[in-house]
Every structure is written in C-alpha cells, then in structure tokens.
Amino acid sequence: MTLISRPGEPSTALPFMLGDYRITRILGRGGMGVVYRAEHREHAVPVALKTVRASSEVLLAGIRREIHALRRLNHPGIARILDEGFSEGLPYYVMELFEGGTLRSHLGAMSGASLPTSTETAATGEMSETLPAPAAPGERIGFDLPALRARLSMIRRLCAPLAHLHGEGFVHRDLKPENIFIREDGRPVLVDLGIAASFSGAASREELAAEGRVVGSVAYMAPEQLRGELVDARADLYALGCILYECLVGRPPFIGSWAGSIVFQHLNEPPAPPSRYVEGLPEELDWLVLRLLEKRPEARLGYAEDVAHVLDTLGVEGDEREGTPRPRSYLYRPGLEGRAGPLADLGSALDQLRQEQRGQLILLEGESGVGKTRLAMEVALLASRRQVRTVTGQCTLLDMSSLEQGRIAVALHPFRPLLQWVADRCRERGDTEAERLLGNGARWLALYEPALAELPWVRSLPELPVLPPSAAQPRILEALRKAFAALTEEQPVLLVLDDLQWADELSLAFLKTLADRGGEPGLLILGTCRLGETGAELTALLGSPGIRRIALGRLDTVSVGTLVAGMLALRESPAELVDFLADSASGNPFFVAEYLRAAIDEGLLVRDRNGAWKLRWPGAATDRLGRHLLLPHTLAALIERRLSLVGDAGRTLVEHASVLGREFDSALLPTLAGLAEAEVLDGLGELRRRQLIEETASGRLRFVHDRFREIAYGRMALERRRELHLGAAHLLESRFRDVPDLFPELGHHFSQAGLHDKAILYLGHAAERARATYANGEAIRLYQAVLHEMHQAGERLRAILLHEALGDVLSLVGRHEEARSSYAFALEGTAPGKRMDLARLHRKAGKSWETQHAHEAALTAYLTAEKVLGETPSEAAEAWWSEWLQARLDQLAVHYWTARLDVMEELSRDLQPSIERHGTPLQRARFFQVRVQRNLRAERYLVSEETVRFARDYLRASEAAHSPAERAEAECVLACVLLWHGALEEAAARMALTVEQARRTGDVAMEAYGLAYLPQIHRRQGAIEATREAATRSLRAAEAGNMTSYVGAARANLGWVALREGRTDEARSECEAALQLWASTSRVYPFEWMALLPLLQLNGSEGRMAEAARQLERLLQTTQQRLPEPLTSAIRKAQEERMDLQHVLKAAQRAGYL
Secondary structure (H helix, E strand, C coil): CCCCCCCCCCCCCCCEEECCEEEEEEEEEECCEEEEEEEECCCCCEEEEEECCCCCHHHHHHHHHHHHHHHCCCCCCECCEEEEEEECCEEEEEEECCCCCEHHHHCCCCCCCEECCCHHHHCCCCCCEECCCCCCCCCCEECCHHHHHHHHHHHHHHHHHHHHHHHCCEECCCCCHHHEEECCCCCEEECCHHHCEECCCCCCCCCCCCCCCCCCCHHHCCHHHHCCCCCCHHHHHHHHHHHHHHHHHCCCCCCCCCHHHHHHHHHHCCCCCHHHCEECCCHHHHHHHHHHCCCCHHHCCCCHHHHHHHHHHCCCCCCCCCCCCCCCCCCCCCCCCCCHHHHHHHHHHHHHHHHHCCCEEEEEEECCCCCHHHHHHHHHHHHHHCCCEEEEEECCCEECCCCCCCEECCCCHHHHHHHHHHHHHHHHHCHHHHHHHHHHHHHHHHCCCHHHHCCHHHHCCCCCCCCCHHHHHHHHHHHHHHHHHHHCCCCCEEEEEECHHHCCHHHHHHHHHHHHCCCECCEEEEEEEECCCCCHHHHHHHCCCCEEEEECCCCCHHHHHHHHHHHHCCCCCCHHHHHHHHHHCCCCHHHHHHHHHHHHHCCCEEECCCCCEEECCCCCCCCCCHHHCCCCCCHHHHHHHHHHCCCHHHHHHHHHHHHHCCEECHHHHHHHHCCCHHHHHHHHHHHHHCCCEEECCCCCEEECCHHHHHHHHHCCCHHHHHHHHHHHHHHHHHHHCCCHHHHHHHHHHHHHHCCHHHHHHHHHHHHHHHHHCCCHHHHHHHHHHHHHHHHHHCCHHHHHHHHHHHHHHHHHCCCHHHHHHHHHHHHHHCCCCCHHHHHHHHHHHHHHHHHCCCHHHHHHHHHHHHHHHCCCCCCCHHHHHHHHHHHHHHHHHHHHHCCCHHHHHHHHHHHHHHHHHHCCHHHHHHHHHHHHHHHHHHHCCCCCHHHHHHHHHHHHHHHHCCCHHHHHHHHHHHHHHHHHHCCHHHHHHHHHHHHHHHHHHCCHHHHHHHHHHHHHHHHHCCCHHHHHHHHHHHHHHHHHCCCHHHHHHHHHHHHHHHHHCCCHHHHHHHHHHHHHHHHCCCCCCCCCHHHHHHHHHHHHHCCCHHHHHHHHHHHCCCCCCCCCHHHHHHHHHHHHCCCCHHHHHHHHHHCCCC
C-alpha cells in the first residue's frame, strides 16, 4: 500500500465525512484498513487518512498507543502523523499527503517482466508493480558513478530518517521505492508507516507470541519477515539492501514471474554480487550490498548509520543539516548463545511431534533471567515453520504477603488460551464440533473458561452433579485431556507454558497426569520454571519419570562475548567490556542486557558519528573501560538506577502498574494516575522505549521482567502503596465487581489498602469460587487470607464459620492435623448452647481421624458429638435428628472398619426405625449402604437374599435423594451384589448401564470400577467373547487410572479366555501376572480364584501337584470370597484325599467359576 496520490485512480460514492475530515477519494486498501485522500472541514489542505480495524478493545488500545508513539516522531525525513481520532467506533489517523514523485519514479521508466511486490497480491498470483527484467546472461552494464551519484545520494540521505525511526524503537516493515517520497529539493521522506511496529531492541524478556502476520512487499522482505518471525531494524536494512541493489543494477536482487519463486530466493538463494552486472563497480559497494542482504540478521550491518558511513567513504553526498535530531543508540534482542544443545534437542522433539505424533512434557529450568522464555520463544518459531500450531499460556499469581505460602493463582489459568481456541472452533463449526471436542466434559471445562459456558450446545447440557473433590478432579482432568486430544487430531500442537513455578495446583495436577501417561499424542508441552521457587505440587511433577527436564545454566565468557556482539551488531565485542560484563553479570543474560541498556541510558556507551561504539564516562581522558564504569554491581541497584531516569509521567505509571500486577490493562491507568490520555500515552511510550514494559500477544501490557515490577513496588513508601491499592480497588470494583476471576485481585487490593471488611468480602467470595472449581489449595490459602483479615479487624465471631470451612477443605486434601486444629478453633469459639454446631464440629474432627485409620479416636469424637446433642429439642427437631443420625451412621462406619460386625448388627437394628422415620433420603441411602457393606464382609461375598434386599433399598433411597453420584454408586453396588448372589442376567444389565452412564458423565473412576466387574459377570455366564471384550476395555481403563488390583483382574479374566481357547502358555502367563499384581498392593484382593482356578487346572494337567496344593489352600483362606458350598466341599475333599483335582474342577465349572 502507498500513501502517494496517483492520478486516474477510481473513486467510490464520495465525498463523505469521517470525523472532522471530508473524504474525497480512496488511495489504497490493505489488510488493516483503507487509506483516503481527505481534507479537514476547516481548511482545505489535502491529507491522507487511514482507518484501522481491530478485533478487540484491548488490541485497539495497543494500536492507539502505536499511533501516538509514531505521532511523536520528529524528523524531516519521516512523514508526520497529524491527527488521530474515532468515528463510529472506528479509529483513524491522519498523515501528511505527498503528491509527486517517489523513488520508484526517480529510478526511471521501467519495463520488462512483471513482478508481484505485495504479499496481498502474491496470495492470488496477480501482478501489481512492474519491475525490470534481469540482465541477460553475460550482459554487463558499464559503471558510471556520476549517473548513479543521485541515486546513491538518495540512499545516503535515507539513512538518517531510517536511523531515527530505529532509534525510537520502530521498524518500518514495508520499506520499498514506492514508500519513499522524494521532495523537490531531493530529500527522501519515509511514508506509509501504517504497518510500522515497535521492536524489542534489547528485550531481556520475550513475550511468547509465536504466530505473526506476514506484512510487507515480497520483493523487499527479509527472510525472517517472510517466515513470520519477530523482526527488528535489520529487516528494514535488508529492504534497504534490496533498494540499493536496484539502484545499482536496475532491478531488485530477486525477481520472478510469481511471488513464490521470489520468496524461495529470499530464503535460500545467495544474491549475485552487483558487480556481476555492473562493470567497474567498487568493491566497497559490492561488500555493502552483500552485507545488507545476508540471510541471517546477525550477519548484516546493524545500523543505518553504518550504511551511511560506507557511502561517505565513497564520497557520496549526504544531507547533514543543522537541527536534525541525532538518532538514539539502541541494542538488539539477546541471542541464544550457549543454547545450541538444548535448541537442537527441542527441535528433535518438534520433529517427533510432527512426524510421529509423539507427545512429550519438557521443562526448561534455570534461575531468573537465564533465558528460559527466550529459548521457548525460539522453539515456538521453529514450530511455526514445521506447521505445528503453537499456543502459549502464562502462569500468573497474586502476591499475598499475609499468607504463609504467600501466593494465589487462578485455577487452570495457563490452559485458558487453549480452551479459548476450543471455544472458537466450536463457534465456527457448530454443535457437532462442540460434541467432538468437549463430549461429556463440557460442563466441567466451562467452570474455568466462560467462553465455553456461552456455547449453545453447552448451555443445553444438564447441570453438573455435586461431587467431592476426589471424584470431581479426575473428571476435570480427563475432560481437559480429551478436549486437547481431540484438538490435536487435525494438527499437532505445541503448548508453551511460562513460569510454571507460579502455576495453580489443578494445572500442575493435569501436567502430572499427562506425564504419568507418558505424554499425549499430538501435544508437545514446553514449560519454563524458575529454580528455587518449587512448591509441593511442582516438586511432585518434577519427580514424574514422564517429564523431561533441561537445565539452563549461566553463560561462559565466550558466550557472553557472542551475546554482547549480537546486541551491539558487531562481529566481535570489545574484550574489556566482555570481561567486565562476564564478571559483573555472572553469566546471566538478563543481567548482561541490563548492564548494556543502563550504559546506553546514562551515555556511558555511545555510537560515534562513524558508527563505532565508544565507552566513556565523565572526567575520563580515554575510552578505556576497566574499573571506571560507574554502574552498580547488583541487579536490584541497577534496576533502581534505570527507574530513576524515567520521566515524571512514566514514573507515576510504573508505580500504578506495579500495584496492578505483572500484567495489566492500560485502560485503567488514566483514571488511576489522574493523567490526561496524552500524558499516559507519552509515559507508556517512554517505558516501552526503555524496555521496562511491553505489549502482550493479547494487547495488554506487562513488565518486561517481573524484577522490574518487584523493585518499582518495593521502592514506594508504605503509605503510597496503600493509597495506590485503594485507588485500584475502587476502580476495579466499579467495573468488575461481578467477575469471579477478579475476586482475589479485589480482595488483595482492599487488604493492602487496609479496608478489612471489603477484603474479607472479596477474599471470601474468591475462596468459595476456588472451592467450587475444586482448586482446594487456592481455597485454603484464600480462607487463610480471610482469617488474617478478620484477625486484623478483631472479627472473632465471624471467624468461627471460616475456621470450619477451612477445616473442611484441609480434610479434603489430606491435611488432617491442620483440619482438626481448625475445627478446634471453631469449637473453642462456639457457645455451649449451640448444640448442633458443636456436634457437627466434633463429628467432622472424627471423620478426619477415621480417614487416617485412627478408629478409636474417631469413635470417641462421634460419641462426643452424640452426647453434646442431648435430648431432642422442641424446636428445630428435624435438624437435630439429622445431626444425631449422622453421628450414629459415622459410628457404624468405624465398627465396619474395625470388623466389629456384631456391634454393627446390633446398632443397625436399633437405628433402623429412627432412620426410616426421621432420616433424609441421603441418610437412608447411606444406612442401607452400610448394611450392605456389613453383610458383604460377614458373608464373604457369597451374598444372601437379605443383602440383595438391602442393596435394592440402597438404590431406591439414592433415587429419592436426587443425587446422581449416589445413585450411580448404588446401581453399581446392586450389580455387584447380584453377581455374587448368582443373578447374573440382571447383574450384567445393571453393570452395563453403570459403565455407560459413567462414560457419558465422565466419571472415570466409576467406569473403571464397573469395567472391573463386568468381565467377571460374563465369565460366570461362560461368554468367552463378551469376557474378552470387557476385560480388554477394563485393562485399558485400569492402566490409565493406575488401578493395580483391577489391572490384575483384567489379566486374570484374559487368562481364563486363553485357557478356554486352548492357549495354555498365555493363560498361565496372564494368571501368574495377575497374582503378582495383587500381591504388590497393600490390600488383599478377595477374588483371587479368578487366577487360581485356571492355574489349578493347568498345574493338574501338567502334574505340578505341589503348586496345585498351595492354590487349593489359598482358595479357602478367610480373606478370599467364600465359594459355593459344593465347590468348597470339593476343595476340602481334594486336600484330604490327596489331590482329587478333577472333582474340584468339575464343581468349579458347574458353579460357573471355571
């Protein structure tokens, strides 16, 4: 696109008004907007007006920041941005309009082969600009310096505005002859900055945004730009090399009849030296052109001033006018020195992902600033070249200094970009795609990503069942895994997760699940982790054998030298500077970059007019470095010094941003800082230019490195922090009081501001939200934060309920001693007259003891709960009965675990009338469940009619309780009871229903449980094929869930299938493996007959009588299922009469056990 007005272009239905401007004609169209010729309503000076499209308000804010920064560019060689504004929500900006000649027209009338120069036309193969044909083979042009002097002078004069643009932190990205206007006095002017972008010249931390839109004109685009990589000033210098080549030869270095051939040449073919076509061309020009056209940015000249210096040595006239601003010095992004080995390993992992669908979990470990994110970003760029989709997730947290562990994170936050992609796909492709990607996990995942909850198909699904975390978390993790597995079926995915040391517990649990599975096909997860900040959950993840860890250490002196050379765009770094940095920065790349940036900011490291870097300091007579470089020797002091150089507006913004957090919405800053929008944009521009903040892929802003935020926050006085937190709290509350994800942030700001009531309110909401989304660790920390606020506010009575809630969550995660301590705090503060509250707290403490198998302590607590309840009250009798019955049911459970079956029977018979009269449906269900459990233990799984009746009562009560989870368990229990009672047909139907319902609802544990017993039913029925199919499914589910006993059961059933089909060796192998698996667990598996009876048959037929004798003995152990009386009698008779095995085997076959 060009902003140069050309006669004869077609017009549309014009004129019309856009803001204060009268639109008279269209000058051009592009991917981001339209350029018009326009005039202001109050004066008739023609201008160029460009509209800009943005997909979100956040991205729009980023575009406006960019426009504002470009508007402040002040150089006669750069077209000025005159105005900016909005019209009907559409942003626009206004630029100088130049009507006349461009460098293209000054290069002369062109003829010959056509060449597509725009990426937009290249996509369709259409031709846009006409460029000259290459010289014929052997054809050479005589060198005529006077004839080229004017063109070279234009190039020389172009260096100054280009250097200024780069010094202000911008890269043009579409430099070509059409975008260089030539004034009447011969001075060039850069125009069409519409796709100019800021670049991180010395970024010490990279934002992980891997996929960039390729913009520019293909004949002049650098290889890295064509690949969609991050670009810097050297992309413009490559384009300048193409233009210089055209000035010398009469055409760009690479041409062809279609865009693809030109792209290929840019990426792969070395350019022919200009001297091949131009006879007598000075070697210096050949050298200059070829250096500018190097494929690797690091190999090119790094500064436009360097180009000017070479042309100066050739006597080319420049345009050094008085008042022209000197360009700022700048650094390039640190390279990947010292990381060749890890990069090669990660490249191999990408190849395995693309070619073999091999999924892996790889973690980059290292200290802060060592380059973990920089390496991860490079891998993301490699992935884009390999047609691997890249998604990035960022782990973020709130620093809650009042807490022991001090940090709060939002559940599954790093996976939300991937979930948002899932939501986008579902919106694009409809309900069929939503069902494919989300399946029965849709409602679970919608808890964490609102975009999923808004999908019509998801809204049509039933509400989630209320489940304990132990049952819910496997469903959530499996739903997440299945969604990602479905997403990667069409294209492999690289998921980059930055700063895993700050990840929430649920995210880390999911990663551990994948690691324990050995990865997920089609999904490569690359995480970064800072050393020294690993909590218990991350430590557990790091201990998984399925995760691959790559440690990144500090750089040696040689690597530091290479790093410095790359940042300064030198072939070789000054040795004295390298030694100083290697020593002071201790080989940390971030520290090296900070030293170099600080040296430039303070004028200690400068480029002279010949483009050479010079080190200087006040009062020094020489440029020797040595010990005289007056910079701090600690990173904190260095950052403090850099922050002190920021202007007033920028300093104010840094303070407010440090309070908002590591990442923040710039739209909040004008209100918080009390600055005009222009002041905010100026301040942000300075902070970006100084590389203190950067824009994220989503358009928000963030500190380039968290150390900047920490130090900016730490240098403020306590009262100043409170003031800023209070302002942030009130502003966020006014805008986001109903957004659950912001409850922790609101609570944090009110807490730091000293408003305890508000902090209690929002931290309490956040704790309940965390608990509702099964983020139990976060819930615990948030409850602790609320209790801290209550203590500060002297709120003793309100703290009682919070201690109970905290105890509940601590119990759920197995921190029982802490849970009992919380219950004790609550008991201490509960008034003696609140009998039901006291009973409930004693009972919860008892449940904690019971979970730890401290059964006597548990029984004491339950008896205490019953005692404090006293007599039935005249009021609130229903609540009293509910609490009393629960205490009795809990006592029954203790007697079950301690095998006091007679006591259980007596207590059950005494309790049944009260249960039937006063119990809730759920309590009745639990009562009958306990009766079933008691009878199963007493009857040793050879069940009576009474037990069947209890199981049916259990199912009916669970149906009345309207609890899907309880009903599913009751259905499964009844199916098992029917199996062991011999009602095989009904058992098979009910167990199949259990498995199907569990699959449909995503209950992985229940599905595995049902599948473990379904093969036993089919086996008792003698159905070989059905047993094989069910056992195979059971084996997969049990292995996925790491359920050793059920893996053994599946293999025993597969052994029976092999035996019935005559594959005796396989039968023995499977059955022996089953026995070994059962022996490896802490609990006795009561159905060992499934392996023992097939082995008994095999040993009998092979004469292994000693082994057969041991198997007969194991079949009669009291820890095993009691076998039917005819079979038990046959076994005893075989033992007495010296191994009459045939009688045993026939009895087993008649009973359906063999």
